[in-house]
Structures are given as C-alpha cells and as structure tokens.
Amino acid sequence: MLSERRLQVLRAIVQDYVGTEEPVGSKALTERHNLGVSPATVRNDMAALEEEGYIAQPHTSAGRIPTDKGYRLFVDKLAGVKPMSPPERRAIQNFLEGAVDLDDVVARTVRLLAQLTRQVAIVQYPSLTRSTVRHVELLSLAPARVMLVLITDTGRVEQRVIDCPAPIGETSLADLRARLNSRVAGRRFTDVPSLVEDLPEAFEVEDRGTVSTVLSTLLETLVEENEERLMIGGTANLTRFAHDFPLTIRPVLEALEEQVVLLKLLGEAKDPGVTVRIGHENAHEGLNSTSVVSVGYGSGGEAVAKLGVVGPTRMDYPGTMGAVRAVARYVGQILAES
Amino acid sequence: MLSERRLQVLRAIVQDYVGTEEPVGSKALTERHNLGVSPATVRNDMAALEEEGYIAQPHTSAGRIPTDKGYRLFVDKLAGVKPMSPPERRAIQNFLEGAVDLDDVVARTVRLLAQLTRQVAIVQYPSLTRSTVRHVELLSLAPARVMLVLITDTGRVEQRVIDCPAPIGETSLADLRARLNSRVAGRRFTDVPSLVEDLPEAFEVEDRGTVSTVLSTLLETLVEENEERLMIGGTANLTRFAHDFPLTIRPVLEALEEQVVLLKLLGEAKDPGVTVRIGHENAHEGLNSTSVVSVGYGSGGEAVAKLGVVGPTRMDYPGTMGAVRAVARYVGQILAES
DNA sequence: GTCTGGCACTCGCGTGCGAAGAGTGCCAGA
C-alpha cells in the first residue's frame, strides 16, 4: 500500500506533466506543490512509485512521466470530476439550443465537445435498439416494390426499399400500414417482434408473402446494429500533440475512420457514469497511446447512445470528464424536449 | 514561348519530383530520362524555367522543384489523364455494386477513392436541387402537427416536422398527399414551385393555411442548399507527407472539418470535366499547399453533385485525375440503376 | 525510523567544426 504522501506525489506528477508536457523532476515538484518535504524525499517516493510501475523515466537522467497504470490510479482515486463553471454551462446550453433537427443536434454536440476539450469528439446517433417507434410508413414505388420508412421518437428516420415476392394492392398496403402502426407506434423496439408476429395471418393468402417480407425487413432495420451511425470532429486537435508522437497520429486517424472500431470503443463502456479507458486498456492497437473518455446519454432517464472524446493519455482527466458529462446531460435534455 | 525540349524538361522534373519527393538535379534528370542532351544543357533550360517561374530551388545548391505555376502548365499541356487499367475498373465496379442504399454508395465511394488515390477523398451527396421528386409523404403526428417526408430519385430522404396554423383532418391530409404526388412525382425540383402554386385553392378555407404552410416547407426543403451533405475519408493519408510539412497538416484538417469550405471548394469547379485547383489557386488559405481534383457526377447524363480528392500539390496528377474520373463514372451508373 | 543535504554520476541535448557530396553557374571550345 502506498502512503498518503506518495499518492500526493503521484497526483502532483500527473498534474505537472499534463500541464507542461515534459517529464517532471523532483526539484520542480517541490517548487510547484508545497508538499512540505525536500526533493530528496520526493526522490525516494518516486523510486518507490517507479518500482510499483506507476511512473517511468523516458531516459536515465530525465524526469518521470506517469504510466498507464499511474493515470489509472490518478483517475480512480486521486482526482474527481471537475464540474463546469456556470458560464460554461450556459454556453453549452445556448450552443445546443439552436439545433433544428437531429443531425444538427449531433453536429453541434460534436463541435462543442471538440472545442471544450480540445480533443477529438465522437458522438453516436441515438441508437435504434433502445428507442421507441413513432411511425412506420409504407410507400408503393412500383407494384412489387415498397419503401419502408421508420420514424423514431428521437427523430431519426430510416428507410429501406423492399422487393416483394408478389405485387400488393394499395388497399392491402394501406391496411398493413394501419395495422402496423396501431400495434407498434409508441412501443420499444425490443417489443416489436412479438407484437407483429401473427400479423400475416390477418391478410389474404396472396399477400402474406409480401407482408412477411415487409415485416422481416422492419425487424432487420430495428436490430441492425451496423447501421449505427456516429459523427466525429476536432481531428485537427490531434496535431496539438503530434510533435511528440508524429508516428502516433496516423494509426489514430486510421482508427477514427473505422466506424466499427469506434462503435465498439463506445460500446465497451458499460459503466453508467463517465468511463475512462487509458492507453493499452483500449483493445484497438492504434489507440494504445490515447485515452477515451465516454459516457451514455439519453432523452429520458435512460441512455440511448454514447458520446466521448479521444485524446492523448496525457490529458486533463478531471476537466475532460466534466465536459463530457456536462455535454451528455444537456444533449439529453435537448432530445427530451424535442 | 518555351521550346519543346524545355517543356520536356519540366515534365521530367514534375514526374521525378512526384516520384522521389526530393528536389531533382540536372544530372539525375539526364540519367532517368533520355533527353538526348547533357546535364549542362539541362541546367541552362532549368535556369530558363526558373526565370519564367515554373520551377524553384529550395536552397542554392539544391535541385529544383516545380512551382504551382509549373504544375499548372504540366496539368494543362504536358500530361493527359491516365485511364484506369481494366482490372482496376473491374475492382471499382465490384466494390460499388455491393452498396445497399444511398449512404452506403457514398460511403463506399469515399473509401474507394481514398484507397485508389491514397489521398483524402470527398464525396458530396447527390444534390437536392437538381434531382427529381419520387414521392412526398405526409404523416399526421398530432392534430396540428405534420411530418413531411420527401423522397428523391437518388434515394435521398429528407424529413421535416411542421407545426400547422390549424388542425387538419386525416381526409384532407390524404387529399393533399394525393394531389401533391400526382403533380410533383417524377418532376424536377426546379419545376415544383409553379406546379403547386394554386394548390391551396382546391381546399376548404379552414385548411388553406395549413396547406400553404406545408407547401412552403416543401419548397424550403427543395431549395435549401445548406442542407447539402458530404462525406470525407482517407484523412490518414495526410500523414504520408506530414514529415515534410508537419505544420501543413493542421490547417488542412481544420479546413476539412468545415463543410462549408468543402462545399464551396467543390462548387467552384464549373468545368464539365475533371477540374484541378493547384496550391494557391484554392481560395481557402489552409489549402494553399494542397491541390484539389474534382469532377461532377450524376445519375443521368447530368451532374447532380461533385466528388474529388485533396492531396499535396506534389501528387500524381494523371493517375489521380484518372481515378477520380473513373469513380465518378461508375457512381453515376450505380445511381442510375437503383 | 524517517527525513534531509550533499555529492558524484549518468545521460540527453545543443553547439561548433570539418569533410563530403550534390548541384549550380559560367566559360571556352566544338
């Protein structure tokens, strides 16, 4: 077990390193933080911390920098979440309130998050799977071709063109539309399958094939996770620390282009609060020198999607966590209102 | 006027510099291209080319590199468009054919273009203003709240929620939907305004306000240019030449995040063929050291949107132009089919 | 026991210098 002072030393190292971006030595530490002890003592503590793997030195005769393990301890035990100041809160609210539709909400959220944290922001669109159905529309494009439009309570619209096994008449289609909506409107996606199960039976034999096809397409649309979209922004912020790691920026940019990777990244965080994944804790190799701070957000009390930022492991964790949490909260509010 | 041989020298310089990424000297030139003259002669030509501003030397005693003006001459007079090889064409076609909807088409196009050119790819969604209406759908969300869904021939879907001045009955709404569709379905956006002008007159007085509101929202949606969306990809390719210009990558990334800038960038090119804007020819400052190669594409014979790539001025112009042109052609085909 | 001051030691980094190499410009001759 580490003594209280050693934890303080670790905290000081993290704070200084995040601020200066340079390895921090024992002398500088005692000057900047009044720990009440001499550099020599701090050196002993540092040696112990290094022994335990919390800090490391890039070269002999250089200062120490925190390891992933050190940041982890810092985040878990030594630092809280720094709340946003009232002016910042107002700014967030104002910025988000101007949004006109869902795309705009997401776009503004990304910009806002990128600006606040000065890092790369990722915002997932409100997920289909946890939302409710507002309306299902069926349009006849051709005798045996139907377009399915699904509108969710979060304002998201998904459309699919369906090739039917047999032509279907306008009357039958209208019938199907009406029955479908009376059953599923306002219901959660997860409940839909059981609600429409016996629907084909209500139709004439010749239409049943088409009805089944439409229904299965609807169900596909509902559960299909790979349709989950997200928006990213603030990639220019990567260049802020590129001078340290010019070789790092490439894999990060590559990872950011893989939506699958990002969705997995956000999806992994199961914690209801703010989740932090540091360095090698990220499964994806390209992100081994970055940290991901993410949190769920939702229109009701419930999370329907995630948002977060990606930045260097050397980041201002309390501030970033505060910003991410605050933005998530306000986005939730905006979604609930609309 | 430059002599034939001097143009050849310029062409050789551009080609070598693009290949090696290093300033090219007179000796290397004569070795790699059989110009039939000695290095000394080439030196004289180089001096002349420098005098005219087509090439420059980074330092005294270094080789020459092309200037923006030099690239311009190269693109206009010295190089053609390099057509794709048959295997490449097949690969393009195969890759694009798997697309399931418009988003997917655009996403695949971006990936493809980024891979082929190894540069940053930008694809604009097929523009609303030049497409035709496939279907207009009206959904009653609440007595005085209607959702308008517009489906275009390119598969794009736009939706708006409209607050009506007065409640409107389902019958009237169905009537409006039917009349609207019979008038505008299959028509070009630009024709729509005159086609629906007198529509309110066909309704009862109490519904006219609502009908007008719906119509004006529809017209807004049709003309609203700021809704133009685009997708970009391949930003990781920027790092390929970041070692030369670590300071360049940041403004480029910033510019790429400004959709407005990109739309303007693509919009500027009026030429029906492939357009190339080199270095300072780009209005946006951040893109002063990059070139943009763009072209229109469309489902019919007509261009409805643009696509292109952004890369260093030192790029393989013939190859890039060929790839951009080929991809545009195939995307057009895919859009026409679906 | 724990902390402190002192001291020797280790490296990384910046500087200056010299040699090497690439490339140019110019000139006289074919």
Place this chain on the structure above:
DNA sequence: TCTGGCACTCTTCGCACGCGAGTGCCAGAC
C-alpha cells in the same frame, strides 16, 4: 547551340565537447 570542365556554394552528416537536469546513494539530524 550544345558540351565538358571547373570553381563555388550550401546543406548535411558525423563527431567531440560542455552544460545542465536529474538521479541514486549515503551519512547525519530530528
């Protein structure tokens, strides 16, 4: 008009050197 040769310029690279930051350890003080 082209060519070969020559002197000149500059950049780059390697290397030695000194400086400074920072460490580790030890003996002594509280």
